[in-house]
Amino acid sequence: xxxxxxxxxxxxxxxxxxxxxxxxxxxxxxxxxxxxxxxxxxxxxxxxxxxxxxxxxxxxxxxxxxxxxxxxxxxxxxxxxxxxxxxxxxxxxxxxxxxxxxxxxxxxxxxxxxxxxxxxxxxxxxxxxxxxxxxxxxxxxxxxxxxxxxxxxxxxxxxxxxxxxxxxxxxxxxxxxxxxxxxxxxxxxxxxxxxxxxxxxxxxxxxxxxxxxxxxxxxxxxxxxxxxxxxxxxxxxxxxxxxxxxxxxxxxxxxxxxxxxxxxxxxxxxxxxxxxxxxxxxxxxxxxxxxxx
Amino acid sequence: xxxxxxxxxxxxxxxxxxxxxxxxxxxxxxxxxxxxxxxxxxxxxxxxxxxxxxxxxxxxxxxxxxxxxxxxxxxxxxxxxxxxxxxxxxxxxxxxxxxxxxxxxxxxxxxxxxxxxxxxxxxxxxxxxxxxxxxxxxxxxxxxxxxxxxxxxxxxxxxxxxxxxxxxxxxxxxxxxxxxxxxxxxxxxxxxxxxxxxxxxxxxxxxxxxxxxxxxxxxxxxxxxxxxxxxxxxxxxxxxxxxxxxxxxxxxxxxx
Ligand SMILES: Nc1ncnc2c1ncn2[C@@H]1O[C@H](COP(=O)(O)OP(=O)(O)OP(=O)(O)O)[C@@H](O)[C@H]1O
Ligand SMILES: [Mg+2]
Numbered sequence: 001x002x003x004x005x006x007x008x009x010x011x012x013x014x015x016x017x018x019x020x021x022x023x024x025x026x027x028x029x030x031x032x033x034x035x036x037x038x039x040x041x042x043x044x045x046x047x048x049x050x051x052x053x054x055x056x057x058x059x060x061x062x063x064x065x066x067x068x069x070x071x072x073x074x075x076x077x078x079x080x081x082x083x084x085x086x087x088x089x090x091x092x093x094x095x096x097x098x099x100x101x102x103x104x105x106x107x108x109x110x111x112x113x114x115x116x117x118x119x120x121x122x123x124x125x126x127x128x129x130x131x132x133x134x135x136x137x138x139x140x141x142x143x144x145x146x147x148x149x150x151x152x153x154x155x156x157x158x159x160x161x162x163x164x165x166x167x168x169x170x171x172x173x174x175x176x177x178x179x180x181x182x183x184x185x186x187x188x189x190x191x192x193x194x195x196x197x198x199x200x201x202x203x204x205x206x207x208x209x210x211x212x213x214x215x216x217x218x219x220x221x222x223x224x225x226x227x228x229x230x231x232x233x234x235x236x237x238x239x240x241x242x243x244x245x246x247x248x249x250x251x252x253x254x255x256x257x258x259x260x261x262x263x264x265x266x267x268x269x270x271x272x273x274x275x276x277x278x279x280x281x282x283x284x285x286x287x288x289x290x291x292x293x
Numbered sequence: 294x295x296x297x298x299x300x301x302x303x304x305x306x307x308x309x310x311x312x313x314x315x316x317x318x319x320x321x322x323x324x325x326x327x328x329x330x331x332x333x334x335x336x337x338x339x340x341x342x343x344x345x346x347x348x349x350x351x352x353x354x355x356x357x358x359x360x361x362x363x364x365x366x367x368x369x370x371x372x373x374x375x376x377x378x379x380x381x382x383x384x385x386x387x388x389x390x391x392x393x394x395x396x397x398x399x400x401x402x403x404x405x406x407x408x409x410x411x412x413x414x415x416x417x418x419x420x421x422x423x424x425x426x427x428x429x430x431x432x433x434x435x436x437x438x439x440x441x442x443x444x445x446x447x448x449x450x451x452x453x454x455x456x457x458x459x460x461x462x463x464x465x466x467x468x469x470x471x472x473x474x475x476x477x478x479x480x481x482x483x484x485x486x487x488x489x490x491x492x493x494x495x496x497x498x499x500x501x502x503x504x505x506x507x508x509x510x511x512x513x514x515x516x517x518x519x520x521x522x523x524x525x526x527x528x529x530x531x532x533x534x535x536x537x538x539x540x541x542x543x544x545x546x547x548x549x
Contacts, residue, residue: 170387173384178385183345183366189367
């Protein structure tokens with residue numbers, strides 16, 4: 001690694017960390033839905049893209065103050081996620097997992113098309129939530145990257161507390177462990193499941209709002225979802241801490257990989273996934289307990 | 294005494310297979326009613342149909358005077374039916390405490406819930422030391438206690454108990470049935486108990502039904518059933534004096 005000073009390395013590390021945090025936000029959404037319903041939402045990346053476009057609509061096109069626009073985006077996307085489950089996915093319960101797989105895949109394609117028709121197929125810029133950079137000696141990092149790290153930390157610890165201490169959080173765990181038993185307890189399983197979809201769309205939208213200023217908003221930005229996917233798989237897919245860990249691992253190693261092997265730029269995430277699966281096929285933090293058949 | 298539950302002519306299908314064929318039964322307030330039958334008789338299907346996990350093809354179910362046929366199971370649970378399912382079905386990775394509290398998910402009366410929680414631990418003192426442990430690490434018997442406690446925590450008007458004796462040692466069975474009886478007597482809890490094991494279910498019950506391949510073939514007060522020769526021979530395992538191995542009870546047609 002000639003030519004890479006210590007400061008450069010720290011710089012890359014922080015950039016990678018904040019990138020990994022954005023993957024984590026998307027992956028948390030994936031894992032939440034998977035744990036609750038054993039369904040994989042292949043449109044999660046497109047949820048993020050839609051969140052970014054909706055934010056673009058509110059903040060750039062309509063000129064709302066940034067934080068108001070961001071808040072409205074999250075509210076809108078929460079409603080959207082809830083609706084996707086309540087109006088579409090819920091009707092497929094009892095159908096083979098494959099049906100939902102195809103459905104969410106199709107939903108992702110449809111969302112890309114709709115976003116393109118509504119907003120266009122170009123690249124659009126979204127303002128940074130916080131302008132400017134933070135200088136730590138020779139290391140310079142954008143405040144938005146710091147914010148990404150902070151927001152992810154808050155979301156992750158907030159979720160932890162929610163699932164551990166809140167009545168609804170425990171009930172969401174209960175329904176993901178044993179849906180029928182949860183029904184028998186009078187837990188409003190359908191409403192809570194849709195709420196989980198809402199949460200996962202909101203986390204996707206947060207990622208979209210944070211990623212938009214970095215990569216520009218476009219119909220293609222949802223493909224970042226694949227990296228989140230890889231991170232979730234690295235973590236064992238059924239585990240939220242695992243998904244965060246996997247995404248951070250991918251985010252942090254990616255910039256170093258891209259510098260060392262410029263010709264293979266962009267495939268570092270999948271190489272890591274491949275390596276981890278070779279060594280630990282069950283993922284880093286696989287669930288200790290396999291659901292009985 | 295009023296009827297809490299009334300099941301009229303219910304038929305439930307699995308695809309094209311009819312698992313219960315025109316079952317009628319009723320449960321009076323404060324009583325324990327048992328449905329006895331062997332493997333595959335349709336006991337679990339009856340309970341699932343009552344609690345809404347399965348929709349009946351035909352027939353009507355009324356609970357506290359209101360039709361509940363075809364409602365979602367969580368809606369039925371909130372009207373006051375607590376189903377303790379076959380195989381216990383505890384929330385494996387939740388602590389025992391959270392499992393019990395999930396039973397009380399729909400209750401708002403915090404103080405009463407806390408009192409009932411203590412009550413459950415009073416009935417099943419072994420659970421106290423496992424409160425923070427995940428339910429999956431409990432023995433089958435302890436999990437059964439969690440399942441019963443969890444159902445009670447809902448403070449339902451009717452408990453549906455699906456084979457609480459399943460897979461337990463004889464000693465544990467009698468312990469658990471003693472508690473079931475206590476919940477009935479001390480709390481005035483109405484129960485519908487389905488069991489293969491008639492020799493423990495019938496003594497705990499006030500009224501019994503015998504289910505065979507989806508049909509009710511006999512019913513009566515506990516004492517009447519206990520003294521019936523058929524029940525004694527085929528469900529309680531007490532041989533009649535002149536019993537011969539090949540005498541099929543169906544052939545006697547005493548309950549058709
Ligand atoms: N999911 C299912 N699909 C198809 N048939 C089923 C299903 N569940 C049960 N059956 C059939 O319905 C009938 C009644 O089953 P049920 O589970 O109600 O019996 P049970 O009396 O509870 O038996 P056990 O004592 O073994 O628990 C059986 O013949 C069974 O094969
Ligand atoms: Mg059964």
